[in-house]
Amino acid sequence: MHINNVNEKTSLQSIVALSILCFIVTAVFVSIYSFSGVETYSVSGFFEWAVTSFKAVCTGDVEDKVLMWILFVIIPVGLYVCLLWSVISRNVALREFNSKLNLKSVDLLQDRINFNFNKSQYNFACGYGEVNNLEMVLKTMLVHTKYGTNIVLKQITLNFTVLNNKNFSLSNTPVAPMGLIYKILEYSRYMNNFSYKFDGAGVSEDYREKIENYLSQGDKTFIxxxxxxxxxxxxxxxxxxxxxxxxxxxxxxxxxxxxxxxxxxxxxxxxxxxxxxxxxxxxxxxxxxxxxxxxxxx
Structure with missing residues (x-):
């Protein structure tokens, strides 16, 4: 099993989500332009229409200025700025990550664990019996919806203590967290010590129950x-x-x-x-x- 060291700052998830939203907004604007009643359609005409619409919003030559500001200015500009900020923030985080010696990934194999660093000369492998302790930290966050407030899993951090009490940490933001958690629990059975804890917004009873059921009975259910x-x-x-x-x-x-x-x-x-x-x-x-x-x- 291969696990990359991808935390919240270096993850592509927010960039992908914002890119999709920006694509939708662009597609909506193109659709509106196609129904605007212009005689000839062209790319240059689209930008001219966009500039004209923006000026109309700014000068107030529309019936509902607040709504038009939201639709034509706040939403698209906000999304594009957020996308640009996410790309810049991720690049800054990646440069910071690569400027220091950090664990890039781990490979949990049948007979050993490979520790791969961003500087390959420091890579090494060890047996499961040489792992003194593995701590799994489940970072949670509060999500507010119309159905109420829920605690959801945001990130999984693995803290390894190996060999001469050397400590290494790795984080991951999986799309399907329980699948990764069950894999980690399976391999942890071959290590000397294993523990887990919740951090952030508190304990998620759903995840805690699933983990305890697996550790005590071997039952695997998914959330x-x-x-x-x-x-x-x-x-x-x-x-x-x-x-x-x-x-x-x-x-x-x-x-x-x-x-x-x-x-x-x-x-x-x-x-x-x-x-x-x-x-x-x-x-x-x-x-x-x-x-x-x-x-x-x-």
């Missing part, structure tokens, strides 16, 4: 994470939005083929459908991985 549930809804929304855009923009795309840009308009709805399929594939893979870990191989 559908909020990320998985969001993926299911996102898959449905992307598929519907893609089909809607495909039918809504086909005439606009045919016209803009004359300028050589029509294929981009047709590409957008197909990209939405493809993203929907990607989410479905990820959910299927997670389901397959869960099935692999059902049952106890004591």
């Amino acid at each position: 559908a994470s909020s990320k998985e549930n969001n993926m299911k809804w996102a898959s449905i929304l992307f598929f519907i939005a893609g089909l809607f855009m495909l039918f809504a923009s086909k005439d606009f795309a045919i016209i803009t083929f004359q300028d050589g840009y029509g294929y981009w308009i047709i590409l957008m709805p197909f990209m939405l459908v493809i993203v929907s399929f990607i989410f479905d594939i990820i959910l299927i893979i997670n389901s397959i991985n869960k099935n692999k870990f059902r049952g106890y191989n004591g």
Whole structure:
């Protein structure tokens, strides 16, 4: 089993999510432009329309100025700025990570553990019996929804104590946390000591119960994470939005083929459908991985 050292700051999850949202916003603006009643469609015309709309919002030549500010300025600019900030923050975090000696990943193999560092000359391997202690820290956070406040798992940190009491730490932000947790619990049986604790927003009773059931009885049940549930809804929304855009923009795309840009308009709805399929594939893979870990191989 290979586990990368990817914490909250170096994870790509927020960048991917914001990129998808920015793509949706861009697609929506293109759709609005296609229904704006202009005589000729072109990429330059789209930007001229966007500038004109922005000026109209700024000068107040619209009926509902607050709503238009939210739709045309605050939401798109906010998303693009957040995306840019996420990319910059991740690059800064990666440079800081690589400037020091840090554990890059670990490979939990059948007979040994490989510790891989960002400077390969420090890589080493040891047997499970040489691991004095493994502490699993489950970092949680509060998520507020219309159904109430829930404690969700945000990050898993593994603190290894090996050989001559050398300490190494590794973090990961998995999409399906219970699958990774069960793998860690399985391999921890071969180590000298293992412990776990919750950090952050407090103890998640769902995860604590699943871990205790596995440690005491070997039972493996899975929790559908909020990320998985969001993926299911996102898959449905992307598929519907893609089909809607495909039918809504086909005439606009045919016209803009004359300028050589029509294929981009047709590409957008197909990209939405493809993203929907990607989410479905990820959910299927997670389901397959869960099935692999059902049952106890004591």
